[in-house]
């Protein structure tokens with residue numbers, strides 16, 4: 001299970017990152033343990049206690065997260081809830097980037113981060129039986145999730161509306177839609193912990 005944001009570069013003064021509390025991923029790890037699963041949680045930096053009985057690998061960058069996920073395999077189920085930064089700064093500055101005297105903003109070049117979900121979902125050997133991705137969308141949630149399902153090659157996308165008035169970011173509730181090749185399941189607004197329990201029960205019935 002991946003959770004939390006990942007950012008580049010390592011130990012920076014300034015960095016590029018995505019926003020994520022990690023709450024949904026941590027709740028899933030906890031629910032999986034309660035169902036008797038052996039869980040490895042690969043997590044970016046978050047302010048949450050580690051759920052009991054979870055093997056935890058802390059990471060800071062997307063590339064570290066990919067390596068940690070690969071070494072956590074084989075697994076029956078892989079769940080990717082992390083808000084991975086799609087891009088990293090191509091060259092990490094040796095010193096803090098200072099303001100220029102004429103106020104010109106610095107120009108940064110970016111390199112693409114690995115897509116961890118896609119890498120695992122498209123493994124030729126040792127692919128987990130179930131690969132689950134998340135999709136945080138601000139509009140056309142289901143349509144975008146269907147496109148993501150095909151693009152990533154995963155079995156299921158858990159899609160949620162994170163538009164500013166949804167209160168999902170950092171909050172304790174979530175309204176999700178399960179999008180798979182067989183159709184769409186719309187769940188009511190639930191706590192992140194209820195989403196986690198219900199999701200793990202659903203997944204356990206699928207493997």
Ligand code: C5P
Nearest residue numbers: 080081082084114115116117133134135
């Ligand atoms: O492409 P997008 O970021 O919207 O896809 C979301 C899903 O892909 C999530 O499950 C996320 O954890 C995963 N992801 C990933 N590696 C990336 C980007 C996203 O595993 N570089």
